[in-house]
Amino acid sequence: MxxxxxxxxxxxxxxxxxxxxxxxxxxMIVENLIKWGYKGRIYPVNPYSGEILGLKVYENLKSxxxxxxxxxxxxxxxxxxxxxxDASEKGVRGIVIVSGGFSExxxxxxxxxxEVVDTAYKNGIRIIGPNAIGPINTxxxxxxxxxxxxxxxxxxxxxxxxxxxxxxxxxxxxxxxxNVGISKSFDLGNKCDIDDADVLQYLExxxxxxxxxxxxxxxxxxxRFLKACKSISRKKPLIVFKTGRTPIGAKAxxxxxxxxxxxxxxxxxxxxxxxxxxxxxxxxxxDLVKTFDYLPFPKGKNVGIVTYSGGVGVIAxxxxxxxxxxxxxxxxxxxxxxxxxxxxxxxxSNPLDFFAVAPPKDIDSFYQxxxxxxxxxxxxxxxxxxxxxxxxxxxxxxxxxxxxxAKNISKPVVVWLVGYWESMRDIWKVLEDGGIPVYLSPERAxxxxxxxxxxxxxxxxxD
Amino acid sequence: MxxxxxxxxxxxxxxxxxxxxxxxxxxMIVENLIKWGYKGRIYPVNPYSGEILGLKVYENLKSxxxxxxxxxxxxxxxxxxxxxxDASEKGVRGIVIVSGGFSExxxxxxxxxxEVVDTAYKNGIRIIGPNAIGPINTxxxxxxxxxxxxxxxxxxxxxxxxxxxxxxxxxxxxxxxxNVGISKSFDLGNKCDIDDADVLQYLExxxxxxxxxxxxxxxxxxxRFLKACKSISRKKPLIVFKTGRTPIGAKAxxxxxxxxxxxxxxxxxxxxxxxxxxxxxxxxxxDLVKTFDYLPFPKGKNVGIVTYSGGVGVIAxxxxxxxxxxxxxxxxxxxxxxxxxxxxxxxxSNPLDFFAVAPPKDIDSFYQxxxxxxxxxxxxxxxxxxxxxxxxxxxxxxxxxxxxxAKNISKPVVVWLVGYWESMRDIWKVLEDGGIPVYLSPERAxxxxxxxxxxxxxxxxxD
Numbered sequence: 053m054x055x056x057x058x059x060x061x062x063x064x065x066x067x068x069x070x071x072x073x074x075x076x077x078x079x080m081i082v083e084n085l086i087k088w089g090y091k092g093r094i095y096p097v098n099p100y101s102g103e104i105l106g107l108k109v110y111e112n113l114k115s116x117x118x119x120x121x122x123x124x125x126x127x128x129x130x131x132x133x134x135x136x137x138d139a140s141e142k143g144v145r146g147i148v149i150v151s152g153g154f155s156e157x158x159x160x161x162x163x164x165x166x167e168v169v170d171t172a173y174k175n176g177i178r179i180i181g182p183n184a185i186g187p188i189n190t191x192x193x194x195x196x197x198x199x200x201x202x203x204x205x206x207x208x209x210x211x212x213x214x215x216x217x218x219x220x221x222x223x224x225x226x227x228x229x230x231n232v233g234i235s236k237s238f239d240l241g242n243k244c245d246i247d248d249a250d251v252l253q254y255l256e257x258x259x260x261x262x263x264x265x266x267x268x269x270x271x272x273x274x275x276r277f278l279k280a281c282k283s284i285s286r287k288k289p290l291i292v293f294k295t296g297r298t299p300i301g302a303k304a305x306x307x308x309x310x311x312x313x314x315x316x317x318x319x320x321x322x323x324x325x326x327x328x329x330x331x332x333x334x335x336x337x338x339d340l341v342k343t344f345d346y347l348p349f350p351k352g353k354n355v356g357i358v359t360y361s362g363g364v365g366v367i368a369x370x371x372x373x374x375x376x377x378x379x380x381x382x383x384x385x386x387x388x389x390x391x392x393x394x395x396x397x398x399x400x401s402n403p404l405d406f407f408a409v410a411p412p413k414d415i416d417s418f419y420q421x422x423x424x425x426x427x428x429x430x431x432x433x434x435x436x437x438x439x440x441x442x443x444x445x446x447x448x449x450x451x452x453x454x455x456x457x458a459k460n461i462s463k464p465v466v467v468w469l470v471g472y473w474e475s476m477r478d479i480w481k482v483l484e485d486g487g488i489p490v491y492l493s494p495e496r497a498x499x500x501x502x503x504x505x506x507x508x509x510x511x512x513x514x515d
Numbered sequence: 516m517x518x519x520x521x522x523x524x525x526x527x528x529x530x531x532x533x534x535x536x537x538x539x540x541x542x543m544i545v546e547n548l549i550k551w552g553y554k555g556r557i558y559p560v561n562p563y564s565g566e567i568l569g570l571k572v573y574e575n576l577k578s579x580x581x582x583x584x585x586x587x588x589x590x591x592x593x594x595x596x597x598x599x600x601d602a603s604e605k606g607v608r609g610i611v612i613v614s615g616g617f618s619e620x621x622x623x624x625x626x627x628x629x630e631v632v633d634t635a636y637k638n639g640i641r642i643i644g645p646n647a648i649g650p651i652n653t654x655x656x657x658x659x660x661x662x663x664x665x666x667x668x669x670x671x672x673x674x675x676x677x678x679x680x681x682x683x684x685x686x687x688x689x690x691x692x693x694n695v696g697i698s699k700s701f702d703l704g705n706k707c708d709i710d711d712a713d714v715l716q717y718l719e720x721x722x723x724x725x726x727x728x729x730x731x732x733x734x735x736x737x738x739r740f741l742k743a744c745k746s747i748s749r750k751k752p753l754i755v756f757k758t759g760r761t762p763i764g765a766k767a768x769x770x771x772x773x774x775x776x777x778x779x780x781x782x783x784x785x786x787x788x789x790x791x792x793x794x795x796x797x798x799x800x801x802d803l804v805k806t807f808d809y810l811p812f813p814k815g816k817n818v819g820i821v822t823y824s825g826g827v828g829v830i831a832x833x834x835x836x837x838x839x840x841x842x843x844x845x846x847x848x849x850x851x852x853x854x855x856x857x858x859x860x861x862x863x864s865n866p867l868d869f870f871a872v873a874p875p876k877d878i879d880s881f882y883q884x885x886x887x888x889x890x891x892x893x894x895x896x897x898x899x900x901x902x903x904x905x906x907x908x909x910x911x912x913x914x915x916x917x918x919x920x921a922k923n924i925s926k927p928v929v930v931w932l933v934g935y936w937e938s939m940r941d942i943w944k945v946l947e948d949g950g951i952p953v954y955l956s957p958e959r960a961x962x963x964x965x966x967x968x969x970x971x972x973x974x975x976x977x978d
Contacts, residue, residue: 075876075909152871156825202906202935215826217870221903221934228906228936269829295826300842301833304866308825334830334956335798362619362771363678363758366732367797370764379763403767407680408615413538440684443665443691446538471684472665473691492955493797 055178056246056254058146060189060236062122063092065196066113066144068135069126069151070096072104077150077198078126081186082107084195088204091192095120113138122146124186124196129153129164132182133171140175147172148196149181155242156183156309169244183309184241185216188223190234191260197237207233208262209345210255212248214240214269214309222338230342231484235260240268242309247272252280256287263289263344265337269296269305278326285327289344289507292328293337329507336499339491343500346489347464349508350433354380355501356426357403358419359438360447364468364494365403368436371498377505379403380431389425393417419449420457427461434464434501438494441471441479451479455486464504466490466497518641519709519717521609523652523699525585526555528659529576529607531598532589532614533559535567540613540661541589544649545570547658551667554655558583576601585609587649587659592616592627595645596634603638610635611659612644618705619646619772632707646772647704648679651686653697654723660700670696671725672808673718675711677703677732677772685801693805694947698723703731705772710735715743719750726752726807728800732759732768741789748790752807752970755791756800792970799962802954806963809952810927812971813896817843818964819889820866821882822901823910827931827957828866831899834961840968842866843894852888856880882912883920890924897927897964901957904934904942914942918949927967929953929960 065085071078078096082104085094095116096104103109110116113123113135123144127135129151139147154165165182172179180187186196190206199220205227213219216239226232235258240247248268255261264284271277284290296305323330329344331337355377359365369379379402382390387400394400398409406418419437426432435458441448448471458465467483467490469476480490491497528548534541541559545567548557558579559567566572573579576586576598586607590598592614602610617628628645635642643650649659653669662683668690676682679702689695698721703710711731718724727747734740747753759768786793792807794800818840822828832842842865845853850863857863861872869881882900889895898921904911911934921928930946930953932939943953954960 076874156871200905200907200909213826215824215829217824217903218826218830221824221905224904224906224935225933225939229939267826269826295829295833298833298836300836301829304825304829304832304842307864308829308868308871333834333958335958361678361680361684362767363676363681363730363732366678366758366764366767366771367681369767370758370761371796373761373763379767401770405771408619408771440680441687442663442684443687444663446663470688472687476688476692495796496798 055146056250058122058178059148059180059187060194061192062146064095064118064120065092065122065124066095066097066116066120067124067126068097068113070098070104070109072102079104080198080200081124081196084197084201088193088195088201090194093118113142113144116142120144122148124148124150126150129161129182132164132168136168136171136175136177139177144177146178146180148184148186149179149241150184150186150198152183154182154244156307158307165242165244172245179245180238181241182244185220185239188234188237190236203227205233207345208235208260209233209265209341210235210258210261210263211237211265212240212251213238213267214243215267216241218267226338226341230338231481232342232345243270243272249273249276249280252284252290256284261288263291263341265291265341267293267295267337269309278322281323281326281328290328291331291337291340291344292323293331293334329503339496339500340503342489343503344507346487347466347500347504348462350464350501350505352433353377353505354431354433355436355498356380356382356429356432356434357436357438358422358426359403359405360407360415360440361438362405362408364438365405368438368494368498369403371495375499375502377498377502382426383429383431386425386429390422393421415447415449416453420453423454423457423461423465427458427463432463434466435461436494436497436501437465437467439467439469441469441475443472443475445475448479451482455483455488458488464501466500468494468497518609519713521585521641522611522643522650523657524655525609527558527581527583528555528585528587529558529560529579529583530587530589531560531576533561533567533572535565542567543661543663544587544659547660547664551656551658551664553657556581576605576607579605583607585611587611587613589613592624592645595627595631599631599634599638599640602640607640609641609643611647611649612642612704613647613649613661615646617645617707619770621770628705628707635708642708643701644704645707648683648702651697651700653699666690668696670808671698671723672696672728672804673698673721673724673726674700674728675703675714676701676730677706678730679704681730689801689804693801694944695805695808706733706735712736712739712743715747715753719747724751726754726804728754728756728804730756730758730800732772741785744786744789744791753791754794754800754803754807755786756794756797792966802959802963803966805952806966807970809950810929810963810967811925813927813964813968815896816840816968817894817896818899818961819843819845819892819895819897820899820901821885821889822866822868823870823878823903824901825868825871827901828868831901831957831961832866834958838962838965840961840965845889846892846894849888849892853885856884878910878912879916883916886917886920886924886928890921890926895926897929898924899957899960899964900928900930902930902932904932904938906935906938908938911942914945918946918951921951927964929963931957931960
């Protein structure tokens with residue numbers, strides 16, 4: 053899959069249809085390339101000469117004096133076949149077709165797209181798109197996207213989508229809310245050439261990618277796709293968010309990306325057999341991304357639940373049972389360790405409710421003792437902490453004490469916080485910066501553990 | 516149900532076990548009563564004389580020179596029977612038993628609780644609890660809770676729970692994140708006397724309450740409960756979050772609130788028949804609370820979807836089909852109105868993807884035109900808006916324009932935002948302050964409409 057390298061680490065890139073008008077895609081791409089410090093050469097191309105952001109504008113590909121490895125095209129659909137021929141003469145290896153007006157537009161768009169594919173194939177040029185926003189590679193700060201990218205967070209998740217206006221804002225949300233970083237991001241658009249299977253093959257051996265998150269509307273070659281899923285998911289978790297799953301949704305997908313949604317191939321059972329983790333909805337997709345990025349795998353299904361609230365303990369216990377985890381008994385040693393910091397009469401069980409058994413003022417030492425004890429308890433494979441955050445800040449364990457207690461534990465530790473939002477976000481950030489993911493509900497925190505357990509035990513039936 | 520009035524609007528309240536030590540429940544209750552401006556008389560009671568927060572401390576109930584209507588008790592379980600006798604002599608009408616050590620503790624706790632109930636019954640005193648945090652009434656600023664309550668938001672949702680450490684921090688979350696206000700909040704604890712059915716009967720005629728949100732672990736008298744559900748849900752939406760639903764969860768519930776979870780009575784079918792809306796999990800519970808508080812009911816199941824992204828349109832369309840809504844055709848009039856602001860070649864369909872059909876710079880007028888047109892379109896019963904928020908703030912419709920366009924529309928309008936978190940929260944607040952609820956995923960925004968539609972069409976099968 054070496055050809056994909058042209059799309060992520062090109063020596064020189066030309067932007068066909070570059071614009072001097074702020075806000076237009078042809079301007080934003082040039083701005084992003086410069087702003088993010090792309091180290092290769094940038095050639096804006098349009099019929100009007102001049103400068104864009106200090107760069108000389110070329111009339112066409114031919115007039116560029118040096119080699120061009122990658123082209124981003126904002127040219128009208130009807131001009132694309134000619135562009136590919138010109139690109140071939142110039143020695144271009146890949147084209148990102150940003151423009152629409154191809155199969156997603158129906159009618160003549162279909163035949164134009166077909167001619168584009170044939171021409172590219174004959175000339176040895178690979179295509180991403182059409183109707184694609186452009187790739188991002190955080191390992192070399194290459195941002196070819198036309199989205200107004202203001203922040204990037206380098207990380208280990210590759211995020212592949214079939215919608216540019218989905219992948220770009222969702223990626224901002226992933227950085228700013230989920231506290232997760234990205235290795236590479238692509239929008240495959242209409243997938244006239246390079247498709248999901250190609251990308252999965254490429255990412256399988258990408259050392260920067262630990263987790264693969266795939267949003268897709270349509271899969272054309274189902275068997276090939278499933279084969280690629282099977283291969284990559286042996287090495288790293290593949291999370292699939294398939295949309296266009298209902299008849300109405302599938303209809304919308306055709307007019308969006310020309311996608312035939314092909315559910316027969318990637319329905320639950322086949323996908324599961326191929327080792328992929330299917331997300332039901334956006335919330336779950338994002339939770340899974342965060343979970344697999346942050347956490348180690350549990351050795352078994354026994355969860356230790358530590359709360360400040362009996363009511364929350366009941367909810368967490370329900371969630372464990374619903375998703376196939378167990379609320380195991382703590383070992384005698386754990387019980388005696390925890391009892392040592394509690395009043396004499398306190399009983400210690402799982403879920404452990406500190407509020408019921410002791411005055412809340414010593415909450416730091418309670419949580420610390422419980423985390424350390426559960427970390428060493430062979431009966432417990434993962435730890436779910438539930439914490440409350442009154443606006444006043446009392447009754448809340450110090451997040452640094454939690455991080456410190458958890459730092460040598462190789463079991464997954466998840467947190468659910470609830471209370472006054474601003475206080476929550478402060479503690480949330482401290483915990484996630486320290487490597488402990490926070491979830492918005494106890495059920496989601498528990499489901500995260502379940503997803504890890506199922507993947508690591510090769511039971512892929514995430515429901 | 517006049518007796519519940521003693522718990523929400525007492526002329527005088529005594530706190531048995533009041534404390535001068537900051538952070539202890541017996542201190543926090545007194546502080547909350549004073550801080551929130553309770554207009555009745557407050558009598559701290561403990562064996563040591565002195566002052567608490569400037570209030571004279573009384574040795575016992577008898578030594579209080581005036582009448583006491585309500586008592587909050589932090590006395591040990593074993594002293595509670597005597598307390599009730601003393602309270603009866605003093606003319607007390609209700610007791611909130613905050614202390615634990617009753618049925619939830621098992622063993623002797625069961626028999627103590629039984630004696631407490633018998634004694635109270637004989638003496639005409641009603642009980643909330645034991646093991647309850649204390650009620651809040653925002654209509655008269657009466658806060659008897661021992662939680663460190665720092666903010667209150669007056670509103671129309673009554674929030675009843677069976678866990679004090681659940682209701683209190685979740686209520687802070689409801690104020691600070693959901694932007695929803697509360698009429699009354701109660702934690703019923705072990706429900707030895709006053710139970711869910713009593714409270715539902717009371718709230719049925721409470722003019723301050725528009726929506727009832729009920730978290731419960733156990734229901735003792737199922738038939739009576741269902742009857743109360745049936746009665747209230749004819750007048751206002753009742754949302755039920757039943758926990759302790761699994762065997763492990765039910766076991767945890769017994770040790771938390773002594774609750775026998777009685778699923779036979781309040782399983783899905785019976786609850787549905789009684790008109791209640793069942794929430795599966797905390798996220799859904801909170802979404803439902805917000806939805807029924809904010810929105811009017813749709814007249815039918817036809818949703819108009821307006822997005823900036825074809826990919827998001829597909830997700831929203833999937834969500835409609837999954838929850839029984841329809842993605843209806845726009846009327847010819849709507850289509851021509853929207854076309855009038857778009858480039859000539861643009862096609863207008865539902866979902867409507869503005870990004871695909873027009874340059875994003877005119878996004879304000881696109882959204883405005885679409886909202887106004889859909890507001891008048893007889894084919895459309897509700898409107899789902901999806902918006903993206905790049906950190907830079909371009910390509911995002913002005914929220915005030917959205918509010919202004921939506922203000923005369925009597926159909927539900929919901930929003931899903933995605934992008935850079937800090938920008939999202941700013942626009943989020945503007946929209947919600949203006950009455951348009953924002954959801955964290957397109958599926959949840961659509962599910963909100965579905966819940967409204969099902970309730971209003973008396974189809975209570977929320978799944």
